[in-house]
Amino acid sequence: MKFLCVACDEAMKFVEVADTAHGDTFSAVFGCPRCGRRIALLANPWETQLVRSLGVAVGGRTTPHAPFELVRERLANSRLMWTEEAEQRLARIPEFVRPMVRDGVERHARERGYREVTSEVMDEVRSSMGM
Numbered sequence: 001m002k003f004l005c006v007a008c009d010e011a012m013k014f015v016e017v018a019d020t021a022h023g024d025t026f027s028a029v030f031g032c033p034r035c036g037r038r039i040a041l042l043a044n045p046w047e048t049q050l051v052r053s054l055g056v057a058v059g060g061r062t063t064p065h066a067p068f069e070l071v072r073e074r075l076a077n078s079r080l081m082w083t084e085e086a087e088q089r090l091a092r093i094p095e096f097v098r099p100m101v102r103d104g105v106e107r108h109a110r111e112r113g114y115r116e117v118t119s120e121v122m123d124e125v126r127s128s129m130g131m
């Protein structure tokens with residue numbers, strides 16, 4: 001899924017996730033790299049809950065920099081193995097939240113010392129969200 005700026009025939013780029021005035025929801029903001037036009041995709045409550053419960057900071061950074069953060073981020077960015085079934089479940093999640101969900105699930109898996117993300121791991125994340 002990609003948004004196209006109709007005026008420029010240019011693919012819009014993801015800019016930021018922002019809080020909205022529409023209750024407890026957030027929007028994903030996309031912008032045209034050529035004319036600067038912006039549009040926002042309003043997440044539904046399920047997507048909002050999913051992203052929030054995965055601890056994604058919405059609207060920018062909220063925690064101060066910590067020592068060794070860079071190293072930890074590098075470790076956090078190394079990918080875990082995903083089973084085919086888990087990948088398929090991930091593929092059903094809306095594309096714009098998928099990277100955040102992937103990171104959140106992998107963080108959950110790492111914290112518990114798992115080496116692989118399975119469908120069961122995704123169930124754990126889901127139940128930890130009370131869904």
Ligand SMILES: [Zn+2]
Binds near residue numbers: 010032033
């Ligand atoms: Zn444009």
